[in-house]
Amino acid sequence: MDQITVEEPKERKIISIDEGQVRDHLDKLVITSVEETLNGLLDAEADRLCGASRYEHSPDRADTRAGHYERKLHTKAGEVKLRVPKLRTVPFETQIIERYRRRQSSVEEALIEMYLAGVSVRRVEDITEALWGTRVSASTVSDLNKKIYEHIELWRNRPLEGKHPYVYLDGLWLKRSWGGQVRNISILVAIGVNQEGYREVLAVCEGAKEDKASWTAFLRHLKNRGLKGAKLIISDKCLGLVESLGDFYPQAQWQRCVVHFYRNVWTVVPNTKVKVVAAMLKAVHAQEDHEAALEKAAAVAEKLRSMKLAKAAEKFTAGIEETLAYMKFPREHWRCIRTNNPLERVLREIRRRTRVVGAFPDGHSALMLAAARLRHVAGTKWGQRRYLDMTHLNKHQLPAQAS
Numbered sequence: 001m002d003q004i005t006v007e008e009p010k011e012r013k014i015i016s017i018d019e020g021q022v023r024d025h026l027d028k029l030v031i032t033s034v035e036e037t038l039n040g041l042l043d044a045e046a047d048r049l050c051g052a053s054r055y056e057h058s059p060d061r062a063d064t065r066a067g068h069y070e071r072k073l074h075t076k077a078g079e080v081k082l083r084v085p086k087l088r089t090v091p092f093e094t095q096i097i098e099r100y101r102r103r104q105s106s107v108e109e110a111l112i113e114m115y116l117a118g119v120s121v122r123r124v125e126d127i128t129e130a131l132w133g134t135r136v137s138a139s140t141v142s143d144l145n146k147k148i149y150e151h152i153e154l155w156r157n158r159p160l161e162g163k164h165p166y167v168y169l170d171g172l173w174l175k176r177s178w179g180g181q182v183r184n185i186s187i188l189v190a191i192g193v194n195q196e197g198y199r200e201v202l203a204v205c206e207g208a209k210e211d212k213a214s215w216t217a218f219l220r221h222l223k224n225r226g227l228k229g230a231k232l233i234i235s236d237k238c239l240g241l242v243e244s245l246g247d248f249y250p251q252a253q254w255q256r257c258v259v260h261f262y263r264n265v266w267t268v269v270p271n272t273k274v275k276v277v278a279a280m281l282k283a284v285h286a287q288e289d290h291e292a293a294l295e296k297a298a299a300v301a302e303k304l305r306s307m308k309l310a311k312a313a314e315k316f317t318a319g320i321e322e323t324l325a326y327m328k329f330p331r332e333h334w335r336c337i338r339t340n341n342p343l344e345r346v347l348r349e350i351r352r353r354t355r356v357v358g359a360f361p362d363g364h365s366a367l368m369l370a371a372a373r374l375r376h377v378a379g380t381k382w383g384q385r386r387y388l389d390m391t392h393l394n395k396h397q398l399p400a401q402a403s
Contacts, residue, residue: 068086346382
């Protein structure tokens with residue numbers, strides 16, 4: 001019987017594909033195609049301006065070619081070389097170049113908007129490389145931002161129209177590099193609710209520090225630009241701010257931020273008793289009216305003394321009246337006007353953006369980025385949605401202010 005031999009199958013050859021080479025080849029094909037298309041369009045446009053194609057004898061010819069010059073152009077496919085025709089007498093003003101100039105301008109505006117909207121410089125570089133085919137450097141982004149500084153300054157110093165019954169004031173600290181050292185600078189911010197009930201960013205300025213001189217200059221800036229109709233100004237008890245308010249808005253009442261007041265009292269309360277004291281303080285602001293709140297405050301002060309918290313009782317008694325001004329206004333507005341939270345949320349947006357930057361080279365650049373961020377916020381739903389129904393305030397009779 002014949003022996004059957006089974007041959008082992010030969011090893012199959014595995015075809016490996018270098019994805020990098022394929023991608024590189026495809027990129028070159030796309031760039032070549034774009035380059036040829038654009039140069040073809042330029043030649044066709046030159047023929048149209050000349051009234052005849054190259055080397056064509058025609059009685060309608062208006063001009064002749066005088067060579068060409070090369071220029072680089074960044075497209076979405078990558079960098080291409082354009083051979084721009086030159087004519088002897090007629091200037092070659094191509095719509096193609098103008099179109100790409102407009103495109104480049106729109107790209108620049110997009111870069112600025114990305115930067116100002118909170119995208120980090122490194123992320124902007126990555127995005128431009130992915131979408132534009134070229135990595136835009138951090139210095140380029142910085143140069144582009146300077147173009148918008150003029151617009152920001154115009155917005156920052158615009159006249160304030162209408163009345164703003166509620167005004168919120170606060171500041172934040174940013175860091176700047178100065179002589180090899182990192183120092184603090186303050187940015188002062190004001191937002192307001194206008195007579196229609198919409199929120200507006202009223203002002204943003206650089207302050208040397210949050211002191212009387214800085215707040216005086218800031219309030220003067222608001223006054224000179226036309227801020228009027230302020231009935232209640234909400235803020236923390238910043239150094240020099242309260243003293244300066246009477247010089248510019250003597251008719252307005254001042255509301256000390258309730259949350260900041262609580263934190264101030266808690267600084268002299270042991271950690272084990274903070275929750276109990278917090279409940280006591282909140283009970284004061286949960287009363288139905290101003291008189292009831294004062295009665296409750298007297299009871300709370302007595303309770304603090306009985307708990308051997310004399311310093312807390314002293315701080316509480318000295319400041320509680322400053323936190324009750326909101327009760328003289330419509331009850332429907334109390335939640336929004338008893339604290340500085342509406343402005344604190346906006347300041348968090350600035351901190352989020354400036355945290356990416358770190359230390360600024362100077363105070364002006366810090367101010368510009370903060371102002372740009374505020375301008376961006378003002379253009380969103382934050383400033384386009386009605387915040388308060390001001391008909392309640394129009395119908396409300398405010399008590400006469402003590403002289």
